[in-house]
Structure formats: C-alpha cells, structure tokens
Amino acid sequence: MSLLVVGSVALDTVRTPHGRIEEGLGGSATYFSVAAGMFRPVRLVAVVGEDFPGRHVRFLVSRGVDVRGLERAAGRTFRWTGEYTGDMNQAETLRTELNVFASFRPKIPDAYRKSRDVFLANIDPDLQAEVLDQMVNPRLVGCDTMNYWIESKRSAVKKLLRRVHFLLVNEAEARQLAGEENLIKAARALLRMGPGAVVVKRGEYGALLFRECSMCWVPAYPLECVRDPTGAGDSFAGGFMGYLSRCRAVGEREMRKALAFGSVLASFCVEGFSLRRLGRVRAEELHARYRTFRELTRF
Numbered sequence: 001m002s003l004l005v006v007g008s009v010a011l012d013t014v015r016t017p018h019g020r021i022e023e024g025l026g027g028s029a030t031y032f033s034v035a036a037g038m039f040r041p042v043r044l045v046a047v048v049g050e051d052f053p054g055r056h057v058r059f060l061v062s063r064g065v066d067v068r069g070l071e072r073a074a075g076r077t078f079r080w081t082g083e084y085t086g087d088m089n090q091a092e093t094l095r096t097e098l099n100v101f102a103s104f105r106p107k108i109p110d111a112y113r114k115s116r117d118v119f120l121a122n123i124d125p126d127l128q129a130e131v132l133d134q135m136v137n138p139r140l141v142g143c144d145t146m147n148y149w150i151e152s153k154r155s156a157v158k159k160l161l162r163r164v165h166f167l168l169v170n171e172a173e174a175r176q177l178a179g180e181e182n183l184i185k186a187a188r189a190l191l192r193m194g195p196g197a198v199v200v201k202r203g204e205y206g207a208l209l210f211r212e213c214s215m216c217w218v219p220a221y222p223l224e225c226v227r228d229p230t231g232a233g234d235s236f237a238g239g240f241m242g243y244l245s246r247c248r249a250v251g252e253r254e255m256r257k258a259l260a261f262g263s264v265l266a267s268f269c270v271e272g273f274s275l276r277r278l279g280r281v282r283a284e285e286l287h288a289r290y291r292t293f294r295e296l297t298r299f
C-alpha cells in the first residue's frame with residue numbers, strides 16, 4: 001500500500017501581485033508529495049543538485065515524504081522563474097534552467113518497484129514510460145503533461161496514455177492534446193486515447209472529472225486572497241491521488257470525493273508562496289475545509 005511520484009524538485013523564483021519569492025522550494029513532485037502526504041507517506045523519485053539546501057530535504061521528511069528516491073547529482077538544481085500578472089490562472093515562464101534535470105533518468109529503487117499507486121508528474125513522456133517499465137503491476141497510474149511535450153512529443157504522450165488510468169491536465173492542455181476546442185468533446189477524445197478517467201483542471205473555475213458514462217464538476221474553494229498559484233495543479237493531483245490511494249476500491253463515489261480533496265489541497269497551496277501554507281496544513285484543518293466545501297456545494 002504505497003504511492004510513488006516521479007517529477008521535478010525545483011528552486012522557484014516567483015512574482016505575483018502579492019509579492020515575490022527567490023529560490024523557494026518548488027517542483028511538481030514536491031507539491032504533489034506534500035499534498036498527497038496528507039493521506040499517506042509518499043515515495044518521491046526526483047533529482048536535485050549539490051546546491052539543494054538540506055533544510056528542504058528535512059522539511060520533506062517532516063511531512064512524511066520518503067526521500068530515498070531523491071537523487072543528488074553533481075551540478076545545480078533545476079530552477080524555474082515565473083510571473084503572474086492580471087490572470088492568476090496562467091503563469092508566464094520567464095526562465096527555465098534545467099541543470100541536473102536535463103540528464104535525469106529516473107531509477108526506481110528496488111524497494112519502490114512494487115508501489116501500489118503511481119503518479120507521473122510532468123516530465124518527458126519517454127521518461128514517464130521508462131518509470132512504468134520499472135514498476136511491478138501498479139494498481140492506479142495517474143499522469144500529467146504540459147504544452148511543451150504535447151507539441152514536441154505528441155506521439156510519445158499518446159502512447160503513454162494507453163498505459164494510465166487517470167490523466168490530469170489543465171484546460172488548455174486538454175484542448176491542445178485532443179485537438180478540439182469544446183472541453184466536453186476534448187475530454188471524450190482523451191478518454192478514447194486510453195485513460196479510464198480524465199481530470200481537467202480549470203484554475204479558479206474548479207475541475208471536471210470525465211469518465212465514459214459520467215461527468216462531475218467541483219468548483220475551486222473560494223478564497224479572499226490567492227497569493228501564489230504555483231503548484232496548484234500538482235497539489236490538486238496530490239489531493240486526488242492521495243485520497244484514492246487510501247481507498248480499497250476506486251469507483252465513482254471515491255473519485256468524486258478525491259476531486260473535492262484535490263480542490264481543497266489546491267486551495268491551501270495558493271494561499272502562500274512556495275510551500276509556506278500547504279506545508280503547514282494540519283489534518284484537522286484539511287478535514288474542516290473539506291466539510292465546508294461540501295456544505296458550499298450542497299443544494
């Protein structure tokens with residue numbers, strides 16, 4: 001009974017209308033593992049450089065993240081610089097320094113190969129496939145991708161989709177990958193490519209879950225102040241997969257609840273820069289917000 005994530009661990013420099021952070025802890029696998037870690041310890045597979053601060057590793061361990069798969073390579077850690085101006089749903093990437101991430105070939109430690117559930121955060125689709133090749137019969141496989149891979153490696157992304165149960169993408173990526181403007185038609189096209197369920201994340205407009213014969217929508221949790229949206233999508237995925245990973249059987253009911261937990265964890269993420277808020281969430285707070293969310297959407 002375990003959940004493994006492969007993705008980026010980064011040092012992010014981010015500016016939003018509410019402030020700025022210089023080289024804060026970030027990365028898709030970081031946000032995912034801290035969010036999913038609210039439900040169960042997560043096994044993290046990623047790479048950092050020699051300059052990665054030890055305090056970030058200690059922080060991850062303090063949130064129950066298993067860091068045996070966090071490789072430390074010679075060189076500098078992956079860095080991402082982004083900015084949000086008027087539209088808080090869309091980051092503008094100012095700079096990407098791949099550094100040690102450029103030659104990352106995920107090696108799954110023997111002790112991790114039988115992990116029951118797997119999340120392939122946004123990395124090269126060929127590497128995502130290599131990760132799956134190293135796993136022994138996972139129960140649930142979720143994956144994310146991004147516009148860069150959809151443009152440059154479309155066939156690898158499509159090939160991967162035949163091997164996953166859940167695809168979690170944002171709205172623009174769903175349209176781009178499906179080649180279809182209408183979101184419902186796009187989701188149907190994505191379902192035909194392989195996954196049993198497609199989750200389309202729509203920032204402040206919530207998220208949609210599409211399956212062959214059902215559809216579900218959850219709003220974003222309403223907040224007075226969104227400080228930094230970085231990592232919201234990965235925190236959403238962490239809440240979604242983390243909750244499902246704790247369920248013995250995974251059906252419509254569990255997926256709907258998972259969608260709500262995704263929304264709630266994303267809401268904590270955006271309340272602070274980097275992991276400042278998400279990294280401090282207590283179990284009672286999570287469940288209290290989940291209950292409020294249920295009340296807000298009941299009619």
Ligand code: AMP
Nearest residue numbers: 008010026027028080230231232233234
């Ligand atoms: P999100 O806001 O959920 O889409 O994810 C933001 C996180 O993705 C940031 O913490 C970045 O460090 C990380 N990131 C940005 N660009 C890339 C990339 N090309 N590959 C992997 N991770 C990235």
